[in-house]
Amino acid sequence: MKTAATFLGVMLATAVSGCAYPYTPPALAPITAPAPRTTAAAVPASDVRAPVTILVSIDGFRPDYLDRGVTPNLNRLRAGGVFASMRPSFPSITFPNHWTLVTGLRPDRSGIVGNKMEDPARPGETFTMASDDPFWWSESSPIWVDAEKAGIRTATMFWPGANVAVGGTVKPDSHGAIDGGTRPEDWQQFNQQVSGTQRVNAVLDWMRRPAAIRPKLVTLYFDTVDSAGHADGPDSAGVTRAVADVDSAIGMLVDGLAALGQRANLVIVADHGMAATSSDRVVALDTIADKADYRTVETGPYATLFAVPGHEAALEARLLKRHDHLQCWRKGEIPARFHYGRNPRVPSYLCLADVGWRVDPSAPTKTFVGGMHGYDNMAPEMRALFLANGPAFARGKTLASFDNVAIEPLLRDLIGLPAEAGLDGTDAPFQKVMQR
DSSP: OEEHHHHHHHHHHHHHTOOOOSOOOOOOOOOOOOOOOOEEOOOOGGGOOOOEEEEEEETTOOGGGGGSSOOHHHHHHHHTSEEEEEBOOSSOSHHHHHHHHHHSOOHHHHSOOOSSBOOTTSTTOOBOTTOOOHHHHTTSOOHHHHHHHTTOOEEEESOTTTTSOBTOEEOTTSTTOEESOBOOSEEOOOOTTSOHHHHHHHHHHHHTSOGGGOOSEEEEEEOHHHHHHHHHOTTSHHHHHHHHHHHHHHHHHHHHHHHHTOOEEEEEEOSOOOEEEETTSEEEGGGTSOGGGEEEEEOBSEEEEEEOTTOHHHHHHHHTSOBTTEEEEEGGGSOGGGOOSOSTTSOSEEEEEOTTOEEESSOOSSOOEEEEOOSOTTSGGGOEEEEEESTTBOSSEEOOOOBGGGHHHHHHHHHTOOOOTTOSOOSGGGTTTBOO
């Protein structure tokens, strides 16, 4: 008899030689010692299944969270796989980066340019993180759409956009019914009340299916680390508890796969990092420009604005000057390194705060401390976790930082889809750590 963790390690070694949806932070259990590993009988070699690919997002998980002493499962996977500190795309927020991870396109090209946005083709409408009208999502195709069209079954245990029939349209006078479009074969509508344990069990239940209806590509999403980071800041005990809780869920996933004899290529990512903020570090937008001259779309680590028609000159005279802890640009003059500003959904002006500062509509009326992301995507605080482990990967490797547009090309390799031309990333960062 071997422990489940040891059994999974043997299987892998044989093969390789080696801001989140809107939610209220749930209560987290205190940090405890890792639970004893479950045991599982060895699976006969004749029953070993072909590997599946499981893409896991731990929203807001900075790579240095692995150094807090509460992640035995993730650190075990790191030691037996590939690790990197990954650069998010700008803006370094949840929906744009989750869509980049599965499309291989930066937000300016994917069409999901913010957690909140407008489109000149739909005047009077606003996209929010609850929007599932395919109009907003169909500028690009996520990997599960390409996989389903190629006959590769997919399933998503939460992922921004995974509930959307990409390419479809809302039927007139239908109360939201969709005509056409493609979704994963199995998908779940996001609900924060679904616990980490329930999410993992859903994935394991998919793995118990007969081969004909067992998904080959699965996504799994955890939100509590980001929630705790926003509420208390990245250095808080609350974040450490959330990190430990998610690590336990990852351990449950690994043990469950081992018990089923299901080999898996795990690709564990985050969408962005987190920086500490406080009420002492706020730039009030209404002290920089006259509120009569503009309207905002998003505020926080950055602000996006439109000028009130006829007030462009007055707004620019104040907005585009030098400011402490804040820099503003016309849409067409945003620095090229951000790869941002060409999409019609990007508002006319962008103001970006220094890391750890906020640009809010007005000065805070009460004190606070917390955390925020959305800053310069090159900032160390915005770095995101990348960890891969499974029969496709070498063991014990650390990669140089790379842009998150490389993840979709990697997933294509893992599930057998051909490379796609015209993406913003390639699988080049992984060439030396893949087992062919």
